[in-house]
Amino acid sequence: MGCVQPTYKQKVIFQLNASDLNGSKTLGVRGNDSPLSWEKDYPLREVIKDSIYEATVVFYTGYAFTEFKFTIDGNFELQNEDNRRVYFNKKHTTYIKASFNRR
Numbered sequence: 001m002g003c004v005q006p007t008y009k010q011k012v013i014f015q016l017n018a019s020d021l022n023g024s025k026t027l028g029v030r031g032n033d034s035p036l037s038w039e040k041d042y043p044l045r046e047v048i049k050d051s052i053y054e055a056t057v058v059f060y061t062g063y064a065f066t067e068f069k070f071t072i073d074g075n076f077e078l079q080n081e082d083n084r085r086v087y088f089n090k091k092h093t094t095y096i097k098a099s100f101n102r103r
Helices: none
Strands: 008-017 027-031 045-048 052-061 065-072 084-087 094-099
Touching: 008 027, 008 065, 027 052, 084 094
Parallel strands: 008 094
Antiparallel strands: 008 052, 027 065, 045 052, 065 084
C-alpha cells in the first residue's frame, strides 16, 4: 500500500511594502507550489498607492511550507540569495509582511 499525505487548504495573504521603489510598478509573487510558479507572476494588487501591494493565495498542499520570491516587472528580488519561505498556519490564515529585496 502506498502512503498518501493528506492535503489541506492553506490561505496566505502576501503583503509587500514597495514604498522604496519610487513609483508604481508591476509587482508579483512567484513560487514552488500551485497556484504559484517560477515562470509566471501571480499579481499583487495595489492597496495603498505606490506603497502597499497584496495578494491572497490559496494552496492545497500537505507540506508545512512553500518557497517564494517577489518580482518587479518580472525580475526577481534577492538575486543570488535563498528563496523566502512561508510556513503555513494550519488553523488560520497565514500573513506574510515583507519589503521588496529585504529580509
